[in-house]
Amino acid sequence: MLWQLDFWLMSLLIIAAVVALKVKDLLVSVGMLTGYSFLMALLFSELGAPDVALTEAALGAGLTGVLLVAALHRLERRSQD
Amino acid sequence: MISRYDSLMARVTSTFIAPAIQVYAFYVIAHGHYSPGGGFQGGVMLAASTVLLRFVLGSEEGYRRFPPRRAALFGALGVLCFALIGTVPLLRGGAFLDYGMLPIVGAGEALRRYIGILLVEVSIGFAVWGSLVVIFDALTAPGNGADEGGRS
Structure with a gap:
């Protein structure tokens, strides 16, 4: 501890969260979100909760990113900026 | 529909890594009683290995290795086994998921609970594996998508 x-x-967790919220490109946002999940898993395991850390690493950093990218490819985006 | 990713390095690496992920996932499922992990985490890892192969080898080869119908079957079978193991003790006068009441001949109370937890973990793992792969297949299925030019 x-x-x-x-x-x-x-600190890295907060930076990743703010970047994921503020960035325009949705793919970058998904990447920052998986990075956030990985940092969260490191923090959980460091705080002595390996079970939660394993879940977060497998689901948050592993599969959610893939599912979000797959959903992004179905999106049609019309933005004027 | 995902086309095959055009990189030999990525293809070879992921085809080598996917079986290792699956072995580790089965380890996590089987040791769920006394170490971190369990059915859910192991099932997520199994689904991750399947999805990795689908992303890198393309839908055609990925469907040949693990057909979408098998994913749906695994999900349904897992939920069915969980419900069955949960209700059998109810019929014998116990509570729902009361592993001590499972009718296993020649096993003491502790061994009955051990086997019950193991069976429930395995069925949860298969249910999660199948459901997550079904979600991924539904997201990448051809047709009815807005952007047909993405990776299809």
């Missing part, structure tokens, strides 16, 4: 590690993981 190093507080330095917690601090840096938490």
Whole structure:
């Protein structure tokens, strides 16, 4: 339980979340979201919850990104910016 | 419909990695009682290996290796096995999912609970595997999509 590690993981987590929300390109947003999930899994395992960490790493960082990318390919986007 | 990804490196690497993911997933399912993991996590990993092959080898080869109908069958069978193992103790006077009441001959109380948990974990794993692959197939199925020019 190093507080330095917690601090840096938490800061990266917030940066990833803000970038995922603010960025225009949806593919980049999905990438940041998977990165967020991976950092979350690292944080969970560091805080002593390996079961939750395994779920987050398998589902959040592994499969959700693929499903979101597959959904993105079905989208038709008409934006003026 | 996903076309085959045109890179030898990606194809060879993922075809080597997918069986390793599956072996690890079965390990996670089988050791769900005393280590982190269980049916859900193992099922997600199995689905991830199947989806990886579909993404890299393309839909045609991926469907040949793991047909969409088999995915639906696995999902349904997993839920059915879970419900069956849950209701058998009910019929014998126990509670729902009361593993101690399972009718397994020649097994003590502890062994009955052990086998019951293992069977439930395996059926949850198969249900999650099948359902997630069905979701992915529905998302990448040809037709009725807005963007037909994406990767199809």
